[in-house]
Amino acid sequence: MAHIHTSSQQHGLVDTNKTDNSNDDQPANVRALHLPPNTSCLLTGTRTISIEPIPLPRLQPDGVLVQVMASGICGSDMHSYLSGGIGGRSFTASGPTVMGHEAAGIVIAVGSEVYSHVPGDHVAIEPGLPCRKCINCKTGRMNICTTVRYCGVPGMHGTLSRFFALPADMAxxxxxxxxxxxxxxxxxxxxxxxxxxxxxLRAHQTVAIFGCGPIGLITAAVAHAYSASKIIGFDIRQSRVDFAKSYLSPLTGNPIFDSVFLLDPLDNEVSMSATLTGHDHVSPGDVAYMAARKTMESVLKVTGLAVDGGVDRVVEASGAQDAMLHGVAICKIGGIYLQVGLSHVQTTVFPTIAMTNKELEVRGIARYTATCFPSAIEMLGRGVVDLASLITARYPLSRAKDALEAVAAGNNIKIIIENQEM
Structure with a gap:
């Protein structure tokens, strides 16, 4: 098995201001490959990228060097691309950063201490590199490691390159x-x-998913594989509603979603308050939540869930405030609400009184934990989840700008960049 690394900054997840990963300091097995330039997609500013070579990341004794074959574009990539940062962190101060964190490729070289992999292996790339030493790592929550390095975040190079190095146990x-x-x-x-x-999520539960983009659709596919009894989807775009309705189960051949609804923007005008409440202390958020509650009451009737008072589980996968309000409104008493989607802003209006009165469990999520990649690979291998039908376009690395703009236009579900195609 590969040894645990001791110097993570030398792997593919490197600080963008480091220069100690040059091509001149590679093991002999890498030098013998005579690799072409490591052409990469660097984010240099808001909606601005540069396609240019960067130094080849140094192969470590416990690592593998991967020829990256394909990378998906994620919603968080789009936050970075459209606003120049994510989660309050800006790319401006850290300098040009290679984008991307969804990737897979071929192992072309292994470190001297690696016995788990050989050149030619096909691997996925786990984009988060935890320290394995902090209190969270030691309690099994490596996804919230206090010093985690993650591909494509400000200051850390991602996977939109021709080549990428990482610890073998993360491939x-x-x-x-x-x-x-x-x-x-x-x-x-x-x-x-x-x-x-x-x-x-457990078998025979009802699930509402807000946002029918890739994560919302994949969540529905996983819920279906887990034998959820009813899956309801919501989106503000008719094209995504239509796509979700046509997303079929590889297990049954029937639609995964039982119902999918197009949501209109909520009216949050305070002038409406006179018809909705008997007191004067009403905010625009109060009015919007009352409207969301009314809409969800109609949905529950249509779907036959009114007798249950709501759904067991809510997954908010859009990051939109309106979806959060609708999500709390449709969640049944004692249910669980999970916030997955990210917004361009750090704060939103949230119905805390409804959350308290319903005694909801409101949870957040940070990426994935240790067993998620093996589980995902096995689900894909057993054919219980279909990803192929979600991929609606592919672009060569040289046209990464066009790929990002295509995602921004909102007419595709999942776009893949082929890293070796120029």
């Missing part, structure tokens, strides 16, 4: 029959598995 093997465009979406499937864990 799980995948069956060679899985197409690269599908393998490039294993990371979001691992997120879907973690969503199932965090929302405590």
């Amino acid at each position: 799980p093997k995948i069956p060679k029959w899985i197409p690269w465009v599908v393998a490039g979406s294993i990371q979001p499937l691992a997120i879907g598995v973690q969503i199932g864990k965090r929302v405590d």
